[in-house]
Amino acid sequence: MSAKKVRPQAARYILTLALLTLLLTSCSTASAPGVSLTIDPGATEPKQVTSGVQLLVLMTVLSLAPTILILATSFTRIVIVLSMVRSAIGTPSIPPNQVLIGLSLLLTFFIMAPIYKQIDETAIQPYLNEQIDQDTAWKLTQKPIREFMFKQTRPKDIQLFIDLGKEAQPATLDDIATVTLFPAFVISELRTAFTMGFVLYIPFLIIDLVVSSILLSMGMMMLPPSLVSLPFKLLLFVMVDGWYLLARSLVLSFTGS
Numbered sequence: 001m002s003a004k005k006v007r008p009q010a011a012r013y014i015l016t017l018a019l020l021t022l023l024l025t026s027c028s029t030a031s032a033p034g035v036s037l038t039i040d041p042g043a044t045e046p047k048q049v050t051s052g053v054q055l056l057v058l059m060t061v062l063s064l065a066p067t068i069l070i071l072a073t074s075f076t077r078i079v080i081v082l083s084m085v086r087s088a089i090g091t092p093s094i095p096p097n098q099v100l101i102g103l104s105l106l107l108t109f110f111i112m113a114p115i116y117k118q119i120d121e122t123a124i125q126p127y128l129n130e131q132i133d134q135d136t137a138w139k140l141t142q143k144p145i146r147e148f149m150f151k152q153t154r155p156k157d158i159q160l161f162i163d164l165g166k167e168a169q170p171a172t173l174d175d176i177a178t179v180t181l182f183p184a185f186v187i188s189e190l191r192t193a194f195t196m197g198f199v200l201y202i203p204f205l206i207i208d209l210v211v212s213s214i215l216l217s218m219g220m221m222m223l224p225p226s227l228v229s230l231p232f233k234l235l236l237f238v239m240v241d242g243w244y245l246l247a248r249s250l251v252l253s254f255t256g257s
Contacts, residue, residue, distance in 0.1 A: 071186050072149070074111045077193040078250050079104040084197030085246065088204040089233050090226050107247060111254050118144045146178070149185040152192070152254065157184035196253070200246075204233050 069075055082100050086092065095103075123140035126132045132140070150173055161180045162169070170176045211229040215221070 069105075069108070072145070072182065073108050074250075074254050075104055075108040076186065076189045077196070077253070078107050080190070080193035081196050081200065081250060082246065084194075085200050085242075088197075088201040089237060090204070090230050091234075107250060111251060112148075115144045115148055142178075146173075146181065149181055151256075153181065153185045153188045154191075157188045160184065192253070196249070203236065207232050207236065 079101060082104060086095065086100065119141055122144075123132075123137045126140075127134070127137035158176060158180065161184050162176070165180060167177070167180065208225060208229050211232065212225040215223055215225055215228065
């Protein structure tokens, strides 16, 4: 594959990450402090963006992308639920953290793929093909991300940050600033993750209680109950096809289908 074919594709992914980063670090749709894609006065095409601005955007993406990936996507809910299930089973190091985070990332990419596709079709490609200007691409990039966050955020949490920020009551969802939506989305995700984790914790807790009662009745007080209950919890998890049910439940909790 020639270098000419690789560079446009790489630039396309960098531009997508840059737009997503700038979206979630902006305080409102009207004014966004921080870094913005600035084209030289004499430049009229995306390819004419100066190398200095490209480097600045790349550094911004590299520094903020991990935070955005963790807090502005489905990653937070997924990794918390998987971690709680691992603790409920009683194997704090199995699966290892690398496997758990890797699985969370894969599920996150799967869930967020339609949103990226929509951004690519409506904003990135038209902008690269010079069909729309930078401001229009910016507005079209915001829409899918904000729609995703609104679907997963409770109105109560949004109202909380509107009141804390002493903002005027919005007439429409478009009037809600990203700086208000972002933290509301995060605490809604934390609540949902802990709720799912609690429900998944109950079956394993019951096994621990039953095993402890049996050992106590047999007078085996020196034998750790967790040592005996662990095989039964693993057997239960395998018999119900736990990983299949976990992945299905997590994905459906976002897609709702």
